[in-house]
Amino acid sequence: MPVRARAYAKINLFLAVGPRRPDGYHELLSLMQSVGLHDTLDVTLARTEAPSIHFRCTHPDVPRDERNLVHRAVAAFREEFGVGDPVSVTLDKGIPVAAGLAGGSADAAAALLALSHLYDRPGDNGRLAELAGRLGADVPFCLVGGTARAEGTGERLTSLPAHPGVWLVVWKPPGGVSTAEVYARLDEARPVGPEWAGREAAEARLAAAVEALAAGDLPALGQALYNDLAQVTEHLRPEVREARERFLAAGAAGALMSGSGPAVFALAGSEAEAGELAAAVRGLPGELFLTRTVGRGVQLDLGVRRSQKETRASSPK
Numbered sequence: 115m116p117v118r119a120r121a122y123a124k125i126n127l128f129l130a131v132g133p134r135r136p137d138g139y140h141e142l143l144s145l146m147q148s149v150g151l152h153d154t155l156d157v158t159l160a161r162t163e164a165p166s167i168h169f170r171c172t173h174p175d176v177p178r179d180e181r182n183l184v185h186r187a188v189a190a191f192r193e194e195f196g197v198g199d200p201v202s203v204t205l206d207k208g209i210p211v212a213a214g215l216a217g218g219s220a221d222a223a224a225a226l227l228a229l230s231h232l233y234d235r236p237g238d239n240g241r242l243a244e245l246a247g248r249l250g251a252d253v254p255f256c257l258v259g260g261t262a263r264a265e266g267t268g269e270r271l272t273s274l275p276a277h278p279g280v281w282l283v284v285w286k287p288p289g290g291v292s293t294a295e296v297y298a299r300l301d302e303a304r305p306v307g308p309e310w311a312g313r314e315a316a317e318a319r320l321a322a323a324v325e326a327l328a329a330g331d332l333p334a335l336g337q338a339l340y341n342d343l344a345q346v347t348e349h350l351r352p353e354v355r356e357a358r359e360r361f362l363a364a365g366a367a368g369a370l371m372s373g374s375g376p377a378v379f380a381l382a383g384s385e386a387e388a389g390e391l392a393a394a395v396r397g398l399p400g401e402l403f404l405t406r407t408v409g410r411g412v413q414l415d416l417g418v419r420r421s422q423k424e425t426r427a428s429s430p431k
Contacts, residue, residue, distance in 0.1 A: 116158040117231050120413040121224035122259055123151040123209045123405075124216035124252060125282070125372040125379050127335070128323045130316035131342040133309070134301060139251070139267040143316050145323050146252075146268075148259035149282060149379075150405040153209050153221055155184070157228035160200035168200065173207040187222035187249055191229045194245050195238075201229070210401050212290025214373030219252035224412045227257065231414055252373075259411020263324065276409030277327055281382040283366075283391045285357050287400040291347055293374040299346045332381050336368020339381075347375035354378055357395050364394035 125147050132141030160168060167188050169178050180186060188201050203225060209217035226242050246253035251268035260276040310316075319340055326334035348355035354376045361369035361380035365387075369380040382388035388404045396402065 115416070116156050117228040118415040119155045119157065119224035119228045120415065121153045121155060121209075121217075121220035121256070122148045122408055122411055122413070123220060124256060124259075124411075125149055125284075126341060127327065127339060127370070128320050129341045129343065129373070130312075130320065131297070131300060132313060132316075134297075135267075140297060141266065141310055142251075142264060142268055143313070143320050144264040144268065145320060145327070146255050146262050146264050147277075147327075148256075148261075148408045148411050149215075149284070150408045151209050151215065151284060151403055153217060153224070154206040155221060155224050155228060156202075156204040156206075157225060157232065158202045159232055160202045166200050168202040169205070170203070171205040171207065173205075173211060175211050176205065176207065183218040183222040183249060183253075184225045187225040187245075187253075188229065190245055190249060191226055194241060195233065195235070197233060210286040210377065213286045213377035214291075214371065214375045215284070215286075215377050216252040216256055216373065219250050220256040220411065222246070222249050222253050223256035226253075227412050227414060231416075256411045260409045261327065261407075263320070274324065275328065277330070278407050278409045280332070280407040281385055281388040282405050282407070283361070283380045283382060283388050283395075284377055284403045284405060285379075285392075285395045285398065285400055286377040286402075287351065287353050287357070287398065289376075291350060291374060291376050296343050296346050296350070296374040299350075300343060303346070332367035332383055336366070336381055339368045339370040341370055341372075343374050344371045347371055351376050353398060353400075357398055360394045360398075361391055364391050366391050 126144050127147050128145035130143040134140050169185050184203055209215050243254055246257050247269040254269045261274040263272040323338035326338050357378045358369045366380035371378050380391050382391055392402055
């Protein structure tokens with residue numbers, strides 16, 4: 115039977131970037147949070163003889179070959195577990211592409227969990243986590259989702275009590291940014307040695323964000339929001355800074371760019387407040403969503419038709 119999986123997006127409530135490691139990655143400290151904005155994947159073991167991967171997607175900008183993380187996740191799963199059945203995946207995008215919301219990573223995580231269910235491997239979560247880490251820095255978090263502290267490249271996770279139901283407005287401008295370029299420009303702007311001199315201060319700021327989230331104190335959480343990459347992307351894409359400043363001027367408890375961007379989110383105390391904040395950026399071109407925090411990274415719907423929970427506030431051409 116086919117498996118339908120909802121792959122939830124991720125935002126960074128806190129992101130501190132340390133020195134670049136010999137493997138090319140950076141040391142990170144982050145507070146990651148799943149949100150209800152999601153993609154939907156239908157995963158089926160196809161009944162053909164050829165051991166191929168059939169991948170389809172509703173979004174024209176998503177590659178259909180090995181460049182796509184879903185394609186790579188399926189191939190990696192088959193190699194890891196020694197299976198070779200043909201796999202068919204249909205991806206319906208609900209998360210904006212190239213936004214800093216971990217859409218590709220969420221899709222890869224959903225594909226891994228769907229295949230694990232299809233092959234009846236509920237006890238292989240440890241192997242799935244290792245496999246996820248090889249696919250990308252955000253994939254391990256997207257496997258579990260909810261709320262988590264992340265270290266290393268993002269693969270060392272400490273799950274925290276989930277805090278579902280916090281309202282958010284997410285705005286994403288047209289186009290994307292190069293994650294590699296953003297990190298390279300950050301390194302140029304503040305060259306550091308192999309030791310992370312600012313780690314202690316970053317730990318303290320992260321602790322403040324975790325405490326505010328645990329207390330449900332939106333104003334305190336808004337003050338604790340932080341992203342080392344924001345200044346770089348805001349220089350490359352001035353509209354990102356404009357959106358953040360508009361959200362704050364409209365009374366948002368806090369606003370921040372997620373990941374390397376360019377999507378910006380704003381904290382809201384209620385659905386009505388989220389709608390009012392959305393009006394502050396409605397004049398800017400891009401996609402605009404109202405959503406809430408959720409307590410998981412992937413939801414498997416077995417035999418259930420899709421029910422899109424998100425409210426798209428606007429989608430200007």
